Amino acid sequence: IAGITQAPTSQILAAGRRMTLRCTQDMRHNAMYWYRQDLGLGLRLIHYSNTAGTTGKGEVPDGYSVSRANTDDFPLTLASAVPSQTSVYFCASSDDLNNEQFFGPGTRLTVL
């Protein structure tokens, strides 16, 4: 692995279904982030983790949960998907809070 990866690349999901988006980084970065990007809007922070074992809520956390069991992985779970969660989801990491963030390739999620 080189950098930060996300899976799946894209997914079509029925409303009400549970879905986990995966994110893995091999840069040993302490901080990780989940964003959603919608047309005409800036990236919006869903959840973040400053270090393994800790997580925090961002600007739009409702309907999403995260865990950070180790340094490398930061999965995002939609417990019961709704159409308004249709978006492109980006995972990012940084080695320190005020350093540049490196982004994964994104997951395009459509909820019908």
Next chain:
Amino acid sequence: GQNIDQPTEMTATEGAIVQINCTYQTSGFNGLFWYQQHAGEAPTFLSYNVLDGLEEKGRFSSFLSRSKGYSYLLLKELQMKDSASYLCAVMDSNYQLIWGAGTKLIIKP
């Protein structure tokens, strides 16, 4: 509330210079970032300013005035591959990035 403003779209000619402006109002300031995002791809880091003044990096420069809540990204000798969206983001007092909606830059031959 927190707010980042930048133009929605700009058009420029190959070989020319373009300046993309960004104004911000945030709770605290811990630096301003510029990212480039090609269509269908992830954002990639371009520059970081935390002190007033101009930071130059090759064809790209970024300027910051904290007292005015203002930054710009200057792109020189434009190439077709510079066609992309340019995202301005400010790190607030909680060390969270607040993002603008991005400026789509169209380069014409």
